[in-house]
Amino acid sequence: MATLNINGQSVQVDADPDTPLLWAIREHIGLTGTKYGCGVAQCGACTVHLDGQAVRSCVLPVSAVTEEQKIVTIEGLSPDGSHPLQVAWRALDVPQCGFCQSGMIMAAAALLAEKPRPTDEEINEAITNICRCGTYRRVRAGIHQAAAAGGATAG
């Protein structure tokens, strides 16, 4: 039995120690906004925040996460979809199928927290998530728009 601090709540998780955090979040806790895309830390659909850092939860065993570490998922990024990235995403119609977008937004939120006005080059380095629909141009525009709206101060 592991104890996880997720979206501000302490949750008991009855998962085998080697279960990746992704599956603990999705199947044991029941938060399905975080997606399974590849299972090998390539695509980033499983991105969550661990103490503010973007991590790929599909390769992180629950046993490697302490109960003090703060996990934030897309459901916990803002209570009502009001994070500047989410606002920008809606304004620019960033998502297409949307499956990768939880991970995109979480990766972008971690970037903005560290670099409030990221350059294109910094976006290229931080956002390595895969989107097969091809929303990259609008993802970039969304990050810039959220940054201009003060994205680092929220979430």
Added chain:
Amino acid sequence: MTMHEAIRPSRRGLLKGAAGAVLLGFHLPSRQALAQGLPAAGSQPELNAWVVIHPDGRVVLRMAKTEMGQGVRTGLAQMFAEEMHCDWSKLSTEYVTPGQSLARNRVWGNFLTAGSQGIRSSQEIVRKGGAAARMMLTEAAAARWGVPAAECSAKDSVITHAGSGRTLRYAEVVTEASRLTPPSDVPLKDPAQWAVIGKPLPRLDTADKTTGKLVYGQDLRMPGMLIAVPKRCPVFGGTVQSFDAAAVSGMPGVRHVLKVGDAAVAVVADTFWQAKTALDALPVEWDTGENGRVSSETISAMLDEGLTAPEAFIGNQQGDARAAIAGAARRVEATYSYPYQNHAPMEPMNATVVWTAERCDVWCPTQNGEAALAAASQAAGLPQTACDIHRVDLGGGFGRRTVHDWLADAILIARQVPGTPVKTMWTREEDMVQGRYHPVTKCRLVAGLDAENRIVGLHMRISGQSILSTAFPGGLQNGRDPVQFQGLNAGGAEGAIGYTFPNLLIDHAMRNPHVPAHFWRGVNHNQNAIYLECFLDEVAHATNQDPLALRRSLMANHPKHLAVLNAVAERIGWDKPAPAGIHRGIAQQMGFGSYVAAAAEVSVSDKGQLRVHRIVAATDCGHAVNPRQIEMQVEGSFVYGLSAMLYGACTVKDGAIEQTNFDTYNVMRIDEMPEVETIVMPSGGFWGGVGEPTIMVAAPAVLNAVFAGTGRRIRNMPLGDQLRQRT
């Protein structure tokens, strides 16, 4: 209630779990309702098959097509609202099931959502559904007032009587309207009067995609649900020889270790991770048969033979190309090749099934509800009337979800766990090696030129795999696959060639390896456009002609092809020098009912690093329902098409696909995304698709620019590291 009752989720039934988890709520419709194929219980009575109007004014449009990111939900809603005159801010959609459609004589038309058909194949039926609804509502209001319907008009879900100024809301007259006989003559607006079609409206479904709330097939949860993870023989056509269930049946969470048909095994467990862990540990022996000796090398040799084989299916023939080439003053020749590629949608295949001896219900992402129902019926051993498909939005489709091998296996698994909801989930690895791949082809092109460097004859010999032969053999015409010639045909909406040659022969030597081929976003246009558009570039350079000027000289009879080509040439500044270190390429193609062209600006470093800086794209899709959505499709098409050109290759070893995940099947990331400028130039009078056409021109425009910059002609896809290698 028992699990013998059908279980149907509804959007209204979504319940919030303790930690914010989404759980599916259920209501169980009566057997009578099921037998009649009525829509989900709890709905308002319908006005007509297309629409339900709620007392609070909400208008719900029913959809047969599937949303997979291409924006069809918003486009259909715009076309419907255009004619219904309803309040856009209160319009939403819901999926109908193919079972309901079956029971109502296919009132919603064809469910297939592929081939860039979402809008163009349903525009008439959806617009007429909206117009009929408006007419019935208006008639009901007029009857209540005792005035002629002709004196009444409707706007934003409100009917107004011109003479008296009286008004009624749609919701106030919907009950009376629903009792009226639907009109038989339903006139549609002239496009010049359109006020909703053509507007760049935001999508209706974006919000839930930014908060994690949208429920995909992968996310479905049901009480008592188990998770199955299957593994099929990695060699297509192979079978299970033996497996040792006892070796894993005691592992945590494992409930069942199953054989699935004769070619797959599966572990059913409480969670995905438990099922996958046990499956990875499960000893399985496969009988791979003859196909186990096939490799990319043997397939390549098979296609090489076809390049010069005497027998071939003719796709387009004008004059006598062979004779013209034989008598030509000069010849230009080249051979190209295009590999297998996986669709690789972000959401791996999945389906949730409840099977009993009496009924089979499926919840899944599919691009074709009706084909899914047929596949389900067959696998379930039940008539279609005892099955149904409950759709969810797709985490990507790209053609992969038009074929239902994964669904059939999911049902074969659920049949072994009767009455229990079983969610079958493929791993990414399974998704990569059990694909239905972009077909593999090669193409030999020979142009004969006269003394003035004019093309007197062109022969294009395609050798390789036919999609229809595996996907839809019934579509073959005396053995010939008409889809093979997309973009090369003498005419037709699915791809008319944009050039006139005095003598032309385009033919196909069909060579079908055992790896199953399928429709893959852009389909055969992808390679056909590379073959023709890059080869024309070769002819231009070989004869010191400007690539644009050469094309224009062949396009006098093809004004719509020429118009989009001219548009991108003008926008990119073709007649002016490119910035230092930047090189340009151009391409055009017609397909899926639309005319598209692209002009690319690239640079290639001394070390062979390609960078695509800017692409200008033009689209003439006849009528443009939502220019903003078209821009999004154009941008996304470049990512899909350039990913294929840069990296996309599935290779075969010992009969199996070698690439197993994104670490070996690379795709474009954000750092490679060029600036994209989209020109939407609808010329009216026809309906063309927008989900795929731009993919056709992505690769050839960039490859032609690469040649302009390096003198390197890339003929074998993908590009890979070819520019980093010395010639």
